[in-house]
Amino acid sequence: MVTISDIAKIAGVAKSTVSRYLNGGSISETTKKKIENVIAATGYSPNKFAQSLKAKRTNIIGTIVPRLDSFATSQTLIGIDDHLRELDCQMVISNSSQDLKREIENIYSLAKQKVAGIILLATEITTEHLEAFRTVQLPVMLVGQQHDQFHSVIHNDYDAAYELGKYILANGHRKIAYLGVTEKDVAVGIKRKEGFRKAVEEVPGSKVRYFETSFKIEHSIQKVPEILEEFNPTIIVCATDNIALGALKAAHMNRLRVPDDLSITGFGGYEITEITHPSITTAKFYYREAGNLAARNMVKLVNEEEINQITFSRYKILERESVDKLK
Amino acid sequence: MVTISDIAKIAGVAKSTVSRYLNGGSISETTKKKIENVIAATGYSPNKFAQSLKAKRTNIIGTIVPRLDSFATSQTLIGIDDHLRELDCQMVISNSSQDLKREIENIYSLAKQKVAGIILLATEITTEHLEAFRTVQLPVMLVGQQHDQFHSVIHNDYDAAYELGKYILANGHRKIAYLGVTEKDVAVGIKRKEGFRKAVEEVPGSKVRYFETSFKIEHSIQKVPEILEEFNPTIIVCATDNIALGALKAAHMNRLRVPDDLSITGFGGYEITEITHPSITTAKFYYREAGNLAARNMVKLVNEEEINQITFSRYKILERESVDKLK
DNA sequence: TTATAATTTGGAACCGGTTCCGAAAAAAGA
DNA sequence: TCTTTTTTCGGAACCGGTTCCAAATTATAA
Numbered sequence: 001m002v003t004i005s006d007i008a009k010i011a012g013v014a015k016s017t018v019s020r021y022l023n024g025g026s027i028s029e030t031t032k033k034k035i036e037n038v039i040a041a042t043g044y045s046p047n048k049f050a051q052s053l054k055a056k057r058t059n060i061i062g063t064i065v066p067r068l069d070s071f072a073t074s075q076t077l078i079g080i081d082d083h084l085r086e087l088d089c090q091m092v093i094s095n096s097s098q099d100l101k102r103e104i105e106n107i108y109s110l111a112k113q114k115v116a117g118i119i120l121l122a123t124e125i126t127t128e129h130l131e132a133f134r135t136v137q138l139p140v141m142l143v144g145q146q147h148d149q150f151h152s153v154i155h156n157d158y159d160a161a162y163e164l165g166k167y168i169l170a171n172g173h174r175k176i177a178y179l180g181v182t183e184k185d186v187a188v189g190i191k192r193k194e195g196f197r198k199a200v201e202e203v204p205g206s207k208v209r210y211f212e213t214s215f216k217i218e219h220s221i222q223k224v225p226e227i228l229e230e231f232n233p234t235i236i237v238c239a240t241d242n243i244a245l246g247a248l249k250a251a252h253m254n255r256l257r258v259p260d261d262l263s264i265t266g267f268g269g270y271e272i273t274e275i276t277h278p279s280i281t282t283a284k285f286y287y288r289e290a291g292n293l294a295a296r297n298m299v300k301l302v303n304e305e306e307i308n309q310i311t312f313s314r315y316k317i318l319e320r321e322s323v324d325k326l327k
Numbered sequence: 328m329v330t331i332s333d334i335a336k337i338a339g340v341a342k343s344t345v346s347r348y349l350n351g352g353s354i355s356e357t358t359k360k361k362i363e364n365v366i367a368a369t370g371y372s373p374n375k376f377a378q379s380l381k382a383k384r385t386n387i388i389g390t391i392v393p394r395l396d397s398f399a400t401s402q403t404l405i406g407i408d409d410h411l412r413e414l415d416c417q418m419v420i421s422n423s424s425q426d427l428k429r430e431i432e433n434i435y436s437l438a439k440q441k442v443a444g445i446i447l448l449a450t451e452i453t454t455e456h457l458e459a460f461r462t463v464q465l466p467v468m469l470v471g472q473q474h475d476q477f478h479s480v481i482h483n484d485y486d487a488a489y490e491l492g493k494y495i496l497a498n499g500h501r502k503i504a505y506l507g508v509t510e511k512d513v514a515v516g517i518k519r520k521e522g523f524r525k526a527v528e529e530v531p532g533s534k535v536r537y538f539e540t541s542f543k544i545e546h547s548i549q550k551v552p553e554i555l556e557e558f559n560p561t562i563i564v565c566a567t568d569n570i571a572l573g574a575l576k577a578a579h580m581n582r583l584r585v586p587d588d589l590s591i592t593g594f595g596g597y598e599i600t601e602i603t604h605p606s607i608t609t610a611k612f613y614y615r616e617a618g619n620l621a622a623r624n625m626v627k628l629v630n631e632e633e634i635n636q637i638t639f640s641r642y643k644i645l646e647r648e649s650v651d652k653l654k
Numbered sequence: 655t656t657a658t659a660a661t662t663t664g665g666a667a668c669c670g671g672t673t674c675c676g677a678a679a680a681a682a683g684a
Numbered sequence: 685t686c687t688t689t690t691t692t693c694g695g696a697a698c699c700g701g702t703t704c705c706a707a708a709t710t711a712t713a714a
Contacts, residue, residue: 003700014664019702026662028710045439049380050700054669068408069401077395081422093420095408112372217602245602252604272599275544275572277579330670341694346672353692355680377670381699 002044011038022046052114059089061298062110063119064103068095071241071270072287076121076143079291087299089116104128111136116302119143119294124184125150139301143294145187146310151301153294153311157191157267158198160283160315164265165199167281167317168235169206172326173263176200176208177233179223179243181215192239192267209233213243220246225254234263234326241266241273244280248322259324269318278321286314329371338365349373379441386416388625389437390446391430395422398568398597399614403448403470406618414626416443431455438463443629446470446621451511452477466628470621472514473637478628480621480638484518484594485525487610487642491592492526494608494644495562496533499653500590503527503535504560506550506570508542519566519594536560540570547573552581561590561653568593568600571607575649586651596645605648613641 008015011034021027021035038044052058061084065073077093084091094110096103103120107129110118117139122129125147133140133150142152168176178196183189193210200206209231213223220243227236238244244266248258256262258278266273269284290313300307335342338361348354348362365371379385388411392400404420411418421437423430430447434456437445444466449456452474460467460477469479495503505523510516520537527533536558540550547570554563565571571593575585583589585605593600596611617640627634 001700004702005700015701016664016666016703017662020663023702025703028662031662047380047700048440049376050669051702052669053374053376053380053671054700054702056669056702068404069398071396074396074401078422078424081395081424090419092417095405097405097408113375217598245599249602249604271544272572275576276603277576328670331672332670342671343673343694343696344692347693350672352673353690355692358692374670377699378672379699380701381670381672383672383699 002042004044004046007035007038007042007044010042011035056114058114058116059087060092060113060115061089061117061119061295061302062092062094062106062113062115063121064094064096064106064110065121066096066098066103066123068093071272072144072268072285073121075287076291076294079288079293080119080295081291082288083292083295083299089299098123100124100126100128104132107132107136111138117141117298119298122147124186139298141294141298141301143290145185151297151307151309151311153290153297153313154187155285155287155290156312156315157187158195160267160285160317161192161195162199163317164237164267164283165196166202167319168237168263168265168323169199169203171263171323173235173323174203174206175231175233175235176206177227177231177236178208178210178239179220179227179236179247180210180212180239181243182212188239188267196237213246215240215242217242217246217249220244221250221253224250228254228256228262235323236262236264238264238266241268241270241280241282244273244282244322245276248276248280259322263323265323269316273318274320280322281320282318284316284318286316289313329369331371331373334362334365334369334371337369338362383441385441385443386414387419387440387442388416388444388446388622388629389419389421389433389440389442390448391421391423391433391437392448393423393425393430393450395420398599399471399595399612400448402614403618403621406615406620407446407622408618409615410619410622410626416626425450427451427453427455431459434459434463438465444468444625446625449474451513466625468621468625468628470617472512478624478634478636478638480617480624480640481514482612482614482617483639483642484514485522487594487612487644488519488522489526490642490644491564491594491610492523493529494646495564495590495592495650496526496530498590498650500562500650501530501533502558502560502562503533504554504558504563505535505537505566506547506554506563506574507537507539507566508570509539515566515594523564540573542567542569544569544573544576547571548577548580551577555581555583555589562650563589563591565591565593568595568597568607568609571600571609571649572603575603575607586649590650592650596643600645601647607649608647609645611643611645613643616640 004018008018094106119141121143122145140150142150146152180193181189200208213219224247236247247264251258251262266282273280297307331345335345421433446468448470449472467477469477473479507520508516527535540546551574563574574591578585578589593609600607624634
C-alpha cells in the first residue's frame with residue numbers, strides 16, 4: 001500500500017508538496033514532473049478515508065431510490081452512473097423500499113457519510129423530508145418531482161399527457177376513462193391528469209371519467225372490469241405503463257380484443273410495452289437522460305455553480321398498436 | 328458533529344476507554360453505563376473514515392452487477408440489501424454495464440475502498456477475474472455461477488431444467504426446440520441445457536433440436552421464425568424468460584396461437600411472465616432469497632466462519648397457460 | 655545591483671478514531 | 685494479611701492525508 005509519504009520520499013519532496021500537487025496547489029513544473037513520474041511508477045492512489053477525514057468532504061453522491069425493481073429507477077440510475085463514473089465520483093445507492101420513514105433515515109445516513117450531495121428519486125416530499133434536508137444542509141437534486149425549495153429534473157408530465165390526449169382525440173375517442181394514481185404523487189397523480197384534462201377540454205363532446213388505482217399491476221387488473229361495467233369507455237388512458245399492462249391483461253381476461261373492443265395507453269415507455277401483443281401506445285420518458293442530467297446538475301450544485309431550478313428531460317409519444325382509429 | 332473526545336470528556340474517561348467500549352474491549356459495568364448514557368444523550372456515532380483509516384477495514388460489502396436493469400439483478404440486490412441493512416453493513420453497488428473489462432476494474436476499485444468482501448453477480452469467470460481476486464485477497468461470493476475457487480449461491484439450473492423437461496414431456500410434447508444462450512455462461516448456457524437434455528433422454532421418441540440466441544429479446548424475436556421454418560416444433564423451451572417473451576411476441580407476429588399452435592416456456596419467473604397473455608410457464612428462481620443467502624454467507628466469510636462451498640437457492644415450476652396438453 | 659513582490663516549499667499540527675502497553679485497581683489464592 | 689493474577693484504565697503513538705504559515709527561492713521592478 002503506497003502512501004503519500006512513500007511518494008514524497010522517493011521524489012525528494014515533502015508530503016505537503018505531494019498533497020499540493022494532487023489538489024491544485026502551487027508547485028513548480030520541475031517538482032510536478034518528479035511527482036508525476038513517481039506516482040506513475042508506483043501506481044499510487046490516495047487513501048480516500050484519510051482525505052475525507054481531514055478535508056471533511058468526499059466525492060460521494062448519494063442517490064436515494066424508492067425501489068430497486070422498477071424500469072424508471074434502473075434507467076435513471078444508469079444515467080447517473082454514466083456521468084459520475086466519468087468524473088471519478090462515487091455513487092452510493094440507498095434503497096427506501098417504498099417506505100417514507102426509511103427514506104428519511106437514508107437522508108440522515110448519507111449525510112453521516114459526508115456525501116457531497118443527494119439525488120432523490122422522489123414520489124412525494126413531506127415535511128419530514130424538508131426538515132431532514134434543512135438539517136443536513138446538503139445540495140439536493142430531485143428527479144421526477146418538483147418542489148419550490150429544491151432543484152429538480154422532471155419529466156414533462158403535463159405536456160406529454162396533453163400531447164397524448166390530443167393523439168387519442170385525433171383517433172376519434174370520445175368516451176374515455178382515465179386511470180390515475182394518488183394525488184400525493186404530484187407528477188404522476190396530478191400533472192399527467194391535468195395535461196390530459198387540458199387536451200379533452202379543447203374538444204367538445206368528449207366524455208371523460210377519472211378513476212384511481214395504485215401503482216401495482218394487480219390492482220389495475222382488478223380495477224379495469226369495474227370501469228368497463230360502470231362506464232364502458234372506448235379507451236383507458238393509464239397513468240403508468242404498469243397500469244396499462246394490467247389493463248391489457250384484464251382486457252384479455254374479459255375476452256376483449258385490443259384495440260378493437262378497447263384501446264389502452266400508458267406513460268413511461270417501459271421496454272416491455274413494445275413486446276406485448278399488441279404493443280402499447282405510450283408517452284415515453286427518457287429516464288436515463290434524466291438521470292444523466294441530474295448527475296450533471298448535482299455536480300454543478302456541489303461546485304456552487306448556478307443551474308436552473310427546473311430541468312426538463314425529453315419525452316416522445318410512441319404510437320403503437322393499442323389505440324384504435326375510430327373515425 | 329460529536330466526536331469520541333466529546334464523549335470521553337463528558338463521561339470522564341479516556342478516548343481509548345470509549346473506543347474499547349465501542350469495540351468489545353475490557354470495560355467495567357460502571358464505566359460502560361456512563362458511556363452508554365452519554366452516547367444516548369448525544370446521539371454520537373463514530374466517524375467511519377477515522378475508523379477505517381486506523382483500523383484498515385470497513386463494514387462495506389461491494390456488490391458487482393452486470394447490469395442495473397434486469398429483474399434478476401434487482402431482486403438479488405434487494406435480498407442483499409435486506410440482510411446487510413439489518414447488520415448496519417453498507418452495500419456498495421458497482422455496475423459493470425455488461426463489460427468484462429469494467430468488471431475487472433470494479434474489483435480493483437472496490438478493494439481500494441477497503442471493502443470487507445465482494446459479492447459478484449457473475450456471467451462468466453475469466454482468468455482476469457481469477458487474477459484480480461488473487462491480487463486483492465478479499466472474501467468473494469459468487470451469485471448465479473459457480474467456480475471451484477470460490478464460494479457461491481446458485482440457482483439450481485440443472486434440476487429446474489430437468490423438472491421443467493419432465494413437465495413438458497408429461498404434457499405430450501415430443502418435437503421440441505430448445506433456445507439457449509452462449510456456453511460461456513455456464514449456469515444458463517450449459518447447466519440448464521444439460522438438465523433439460525437429461526429429461527428428454529429418459530423418454531424415447533423425443534426429437535429435440537438445440538438452438539442459440541443472445542440474452543436480448545429482439546434477437547429471440549428474430550430467431551424464432553427460423554426455428555419454426557427449420558424444425559416446426561410443438562414447443563420452444565427458452566433458456567430465460569426474456570427469450571420466452573421474445574418467442575411469444577414472434578408467435579403473435581406470425582399469427583400463431585399460444586399454446587394451441589406453439590407452446591412456450593422460460594426460466595426465471597420474471598414478474599411480467601404472469602401478466603402476458605397467455606401467462607408463461609416458467610421455472611421460477613427465488614432471486615431475492617439468493618441475494619439474502621449470499622449476503623449471509625458473505626458476512627460469515629468476513630468473520631472467517633466456515634460455510635458451504637455451494638449454496639442452492641430454491642426454484643419452483645410455475646405451470647401456467649403457455650403450454651398445451653397434447654395427449 | 656538592490657529592493658520588492660510573487661511563488662514555492664517544508665515542518666508541524668491536526669482530522670477522529672484504534673491500538674499498544676505500562677500503571678493502577680480489583681479479584682483470587684495461599 | 686500478604687502475594688499473585690486478572691482486569692481495567694489512560695497516555696501516547698499512529699493511521700494517511702490536508703492545511704496553515706513562516707522561510708526560502710525566484711521573478712519583477714526600480
